[in-house]
Amino acid sequence: MLARNLKGQTRRRCTRCANARKAGGRRATPRDDVDEVMVDRIMGGRDSGANIAERLEAAARLLGLYRLSRSMVAERLGVTTRTVDRYIAELRATDRLAA
Numbered sequence: 001m002l003a004r005n006l007k008g009q010t011r012r013r014c015t016r017c018a019n020a021r022k023a024g025g026r027r028a029t030p031r032d033d034v035d036e037v038m039v040d041r042i043m044g045g046r047d048s049g050a051n052i053a054e055r056l057e058a059a060a061r062l063l064g065l066y067r068l069s070r071s072m073v074a075e076r077l078g079v080t081t082r083t084v085d086r087y088i089a090e091l092r093a094t095d096r097l098a099a
Helices: 015-019 036-043 052-064 070-077 081-093
Strands: 002-004 010-012
Touching (some): 036 052, 070 081
Antiparallel strands (some): 002 010
């Protein structure tokens, strides 16, 4: 997908992210896009192209069911602890994770 910046130049933009924007500017994470097999792979530390909804679901399970720390979840998901903090904020906003 091509997008134009303020100078009128075209640049490539990720279609996956561009198409999945909500009104508030945040990415949509519908529960319908979650592949349970992929979530199990992520939880086992074998990530191979998971989308954001699947990563959020895996983070919710690792944080909620297994009570792992942020750093352990980040290591398992292959992301930074700051990303896990974002996931936690998203999960708490949607009441999928207890405070």
